[in-house]
Amino acid sequence: MAVELELYDVTIVGGGPAGLYAAFYSGMRDMKTKLIEAKDELGGRMLIYPEKMIWDVGGVTPIRCEKLIQQLIEQAQTFEPTIVLSQQVTGLKRLEDGTMIVTSNTGESHHTRTLILALGYGVMKHAKLELEGADRYEVTNLHYTVTELEGYRGKHVLLSGGGDTAVDWAMELESIAASVTVVHRRERFGGHEKNVKYMMESSMNIHTPYAIAQLHGSGNAIEAVTIARVDAEGRLTEETKRLEVDIVIINHGLLGDFGPIVDWGLEMGKWDIPVDERMATNIPGIFVAGDTANYSSKLHLIAGAFTDAALAVNGAKLYMDPAASKMAYVSSHNARFNEKNKALHITEEDA
Ligand SMILES: Cc1cc2nc3c(=O)[nH]c(=O)nc-3n(C[C@H](O)[C@H](O)[C@H](O)COP(=O)(O)OP(=O)(O)OC[C@H]3O[C@@H](n4cnc5c(N)ncnc54)[C@H](O)[C@@H]3O)c2cc1C
Incomplete structure (x- = not known):
């Protein structure tokens, strides 16, 4: 079964701010990326307050939440990840070669080397x-x-x-x-x-x-x-x-539900998953980002989700390739942006 499925470096579960930023950052790390979201739209819990103004994201002047979602989605698509909507990830199987198959409530399967769980508090229902x-x-x-x-x-x-x-x-x-x-x-x-x-x-x-x-x-x-x-x-x-x-x-x-993920063998609290400094869980190759992450200084904010996402992607990259750099090169000096910068027609003055 696994052989016919396309193998991804990282599969991100959850399309809230943590998952969306992870989808961008994993592109910066040259990882073949898939993002799976249970709902039929991206944005996570930000979809609960689309008309509210957001003031507390660094470098972003007051912005309507729906606009910030739109910008996050646009940024997430920078490196053209595969985005799957309306599938709740439910099952996990480890293959002999160490890669994983995750299955969803629609019966579909996804093949991946690493997983980032950016589940928030699970699939939310009012x-x-x-x-x-x-x-x-x-x-x-x-x-x-x-x-x-x-x-x-x-x-x-x-x-x-x-x-x-x-x-x-x-x-x-x-x-x-x-x-x-x-x-x-x-x-x-x-x-x-x-x-x-x-x-x-x-x-x-x-x-x-x-x-x-x-x-x-x-x-x-x-x-x-x-x-x-x-x-x-x-x-x-x-x-x-x-x-x-x-x-x-x-x-x-709102009532959150992690669904059958609670049976994967992860160490879990009621609403979160404990992680180490690389956002790694107790299961090798599975990382966590955003509000799902439990560590002592966790910030339950959109800004906190971004940091967690970058850490989780770096953790996943190092899991795949222990010789890789501990973090991506900064975007201002990252070759992945050379062509994109040209396309943006950045003038010498702007750059
Ligand atoms: C009313 C309200 C106002 C807020 N205001 C602010 C604010 O002004 N500033 C601020 O910084 N923060 C604010 N927050 C907090 C902020 O929204 C959260 O910290 C942030 O959304 C967490 O992002 P996340 O990606 O970790 O999780 P979420 O946004 O919860 O996203 C998780 C996603 O994972 C999906 N998912 C879960 N399980 C599965 C599964 N098994 N398979 C597939 N998909 C799955 C969910 O459907 C969801 O889309 C507010 C929160 C609320 C509720």
Whole structure:
């Protein structure tokens, strides 16, 4: 089976910022690269907040997240890696020659010398509203993420949730929606203090400790919501209110899932994989980058994902060829960019 498959130097699992930057950097190291992403689009968890402004990536002035994703994808494609979407990597088999076959949920196989797991916290799914029949409204006005703010203009929006993201969305929607109602099952919100204070003093309608008890709709659209007071034990009480709404947004968090990778024999924590200084795991040839990596000084930031990715690629390169340089030559003096620089028509002055 393996013989017919094309052999890659490195297969990167996960198309978030860590995986995307690894796909670029492995090109700098002249490695034949494949990237496999479970979702049908690249960007990882950045896809959760496409409209937010990102300020904390070095050298990048404030940028809308969706634009940064676009730039990361463009950069990842510099050395033309093979990119596979909509395949969740599930299985691993080591061949006698030390190379590996990874399989995916679609039944496809991939042959590789090394692996970089850039899984984030696994394949993420929104925690669903636990009400029978709620899913039928997902095609219309029951949303689990805010992707296009304009869609909320002039609408009466009810948002259920109390974490950072819920508070952020409520604040962003305030100036666009006709009204914003926030329902949270705890008395206190978990978001940044300053934002919570702003929200509490704003014109938003805040209901705590309340939770959605019932959705009222006709056809496939929600028209009103019954919320119920939550008691100290977390149970819904008989104290209810009925609210007319145009759109309901649920932000009850995300649930990650590493899937069958947990059975590969990797040393694993619940949400991460311990690594050494080269991002190597306990399984030879398997490296980790980004939020999946567990080491004492780990930065759970986009910027941290980039450093991890370069380290993991260098680790993979040295695993394949122990005589290789410990890191790539810097891009300003890397022959791989000579032709590309010419193509960019960089003038002497710019260069
Ligand atoms: C709301 C929010 C706001 C944030 N704001 C900022 C910010 O302003 N600045 C900042 O620096 N950071 C921010 N972060 C954190 C940042 O998004 C993460 O640190 C970053 O996305 C981690 O990148 P990653 O590539 O390690 O993982 P992820 O972005 O989680 O990407 C992992 C990818 O791997 C895929 N995957 C998982 N398992 C498999 C599998 N078995 N097979 C195939 N594919 C798989 C997933 O589908 C996913 O696409 C924010 C995070 C959130 C949730």
